[in-house]
Amino acid sequence: MDMQPLMIFLLYGATVIQSAWGDSSIQGHSCRSTVQGKYLLCDGNGYVCDSLSLDPASRCCPKKGEQFSCHGCNVVSQCCNSYEFCVSCCLNPSQTPEELAMQVKIARPLTAGTYANVFDFCAGRCRHNSESVVHENAYVSDFHHCFSLPSNGSGSGDTSPEGRIAGINIFVGRQGESCDSTCKARGLSCISSKLSSLNQCESMKKFMRCNGGCFASIGPDQPAEVADDAPKHLFPGACLYTKTKTMFTCDGFHQHTRRLCPCT
Numbered sequence: 001m002d003m004q005p006l007m008i009f010l011l012y013g014a015t016v017i018q019s020a021w022g023d024s025s026i027q028g029h030s031c032r033s034t035v036q037g038k039y040l041l042c043d044g045n046g047y048v049c050d051s052l053s054l055d056p057a058s059r060c061c062p063k064k065g066e067q068f069s070c071h072g073c074n075v076v077s078q079c080c081n082s083y084e085f086c087v088s089c090c091l092n093p094s095q096t097p098e099e100l101a102m103q104v105k106i107a108r109p110l111t112a113g114t115y116a117n118v119f120d121f122c123a124g125r126c127r128h129n130s131e132s133v134v135h136e137n138a139y140v141s142d143f144h145h146c147f148s149l150p151s152n153g154s155g156s157g158d159t160s161p162e163g164r165i166a167g168i169n170i171f172v173g174r175q176g177e178s179c180d181s182t183c184k185a186r187g188l189s190c191i192s193s194k195l196s197s198l199n200q201c202e203s204m205k206k207f208m209r210c211n212g213g214c215f216a217s218i219g220p221d222q223p224a225e226v227a228d229d230a231p232k233h234l235f236p237g238a239c240l241y242t243k244t245k246t247m248f249t250c251d252g253f254h255q256h257t258r259r260l261c262p263c264t
Contacts, residue, residue, distance in 0.1 A: 031059045212237030
C-alpha cells in the first residue's frame with residue numbers, strides 16, 4: 001500500500017489544525033495584561049477575564065463580555081473597587097485621552113519620566129494613586145483604585161470626591177468619622193442643608209456598595225453605610241437613611257458606620 005498520499009494528508013491536516021488553534025500567534029498579535037490580582041486580569045484591549053481563560057499564545061482575554069468595563073466603578077470620580085476593572089475602564093478612550101495620559105509623570109519629581117502608553121498609565125495609576133488615600137495610610141473609601149488624571153494644582157494631597165451634586169463635592173467618610181471631620185480633612189466644610197439630597201437609597205448606591213441592602217432608620221450619622229465588621233444586629237454592609245429629617249447634622253457619627261458627606 002502506498003503510504004505517501006496518507007502522509008501528505010496527515011501533514012496537511014495537522015497544518016490546518018495548528019492554524020486554527022494558533023491563529024493569534026501566527027498573526028503575531030499579543031496582549032499585555034495586569035498581574036496584580038489573584039483571580040482576574042485585564043488585557044491591553046480592555047477585556048477582563050480569569051487567568052484560566054487567557055489565551056496562552058497571545059496572552060489576550062477572550063473577546064466576550066464588555067470591553068472597557070466599568071463594573072464596580074464610579075465614573076464620576078473615576079474610582080473603582082477592583083484593580084482590574086479600574087484598568088479596563090481607564091483604557092476606554094472616552095475616559096482617558098491618550099495625548100493627556102502620556103503627559104503624566106510616573107512620579108512626583110520634575111525629573112521623572114512620563115508614561116509610554118495608555119496601558120502603562122492605567123496599570124500604574126489604578127495601583128498607586130495618592131488621590132485615593134487620606135492621612136497617607138488609609139483609603140478614602142472602598143473605591144480606592146482611581147485613574148483620574150492629576151489636577152494642575154500644587155499637589156497638596158487633597159483627595160478627589162466620590163462625585164458632585166449641584167456643585168457640592170461628595171465624600172465617603174472613614175468609619176466612626178463625622179462629616180465635619182471628613183470635610184475638614186480636605187480643607188472643606190460640610191453643608192448640612194445638602195444632606196437631604198443624599199438621604200435616599202438611589203443616591204447612596206451611587207457612592208457606596210450597600211451590599212447589605214438599604215433601609216430606613218433613625219440616627220444623626222445618616223445617611224451612612226454600616227461597616228462590614230459591625231455586629232450582625234446592625235446589618236453589616238447596609239445603607240441607612242434617616243426617617244427624621246430634623247436629625248440632619250454634620251457632626252453626628254457612629255462607631256460602626258461611614259457617612260456620606262457633602263463638602264464645599
